[in-house]
Amino acid sequence: HPYTVDRKTELLDYNRIALLAEQVKPKMIICGASAYPRIIDFSEFRRIAERVGAYLLSDIAHIAGLVVAGFHPTPVGQSQFITTTTHKTLRGPRGGLILADKEHGHILDRMIFPGIQGGPLMHIIAAKAVAFQEALKPEFKKYQSRIIKNSKALAKNLQEKKFRLVTGGTDNHLVLIDLTDKKIT
Structure with missing residues (x-):
């Protein structure tokens, strides 16, 4: 049950998203976009998710660098789960991250490693560490x-x-x- 943007404004219509969530009663709402040039209101998505008892997953793959630098609101504290890539605006090597709140993080840890992920590539891990360190600097x-x-x-x-x-x-x-x-x- 995908949600869309308003046809006239081409912006996310949070009222329509809330109505759809009320009708569908999803277990999880996924917010984020690969082609949305505006600010995403994660706190509004959180309110919608809470109203229908759904988890919230925010995909920030395209905006992660902007979030880290403070130029886009963060989904941290709003979403139980956050996914992103380590390349794109984070400027790291190709890869991905799944972040979770304390309540759900241990479940992901058990499900992913060593279950479906193994054989870590140490050079990629080191490159990600460098990218994360660079993201903490004023130059970033x-x-x-x-x-x-x-x-x-x-x-x-x-x-x-x-x-x-x-x-x-x-x-x-x-x-x-x-x-x-x-x-x-």
């Missing part, structure tokens, strides 16, 4: 700030050239262009 925050600044500049320039942007702009590193009227894909 400056880098993420420039990402947003550049995305907003690109968005503005495209709009000046009469390209229609999905949602009318961007709050992160994603700029989505509606090419329908350009007759190209």
Whole structure:
């Protein structure tokens, strides 16, 4: 039962998401996106999940670096589970993470290692450690700030050239262009 954005605003419609959750009564709500250029309100997703007794999983693969640097709200404290990649905006090697609150973390630990994961690659673990260390530095925050600044500049320039942007702009590193009227894909 996927939720979608509002057709007119192209923004997440939290009221419609809440209505859908009330109808479906899911065991888990997954929030996050691979192509959403706006801020995701994790606290609103948490309220919706709590109302229907669902777990909340936030996928921050595309925005993790922005979250770490403080340029996007964090799902920590809102979601029981958080998934992300270690590449993309975190700038690490290809890989992934599943984070969980204290109540559920030990269950994931038992299910994943050694059950379905084994043979750790020490060079990849070391590379992830370097990426995490870099994410703690002021330079990382400056880098993420420039990402947003550049995305907003690109968005503005495209709009000046009469390209229609999905949602009318961007709050992160994603700029989505509606090419329908350009007759190209």
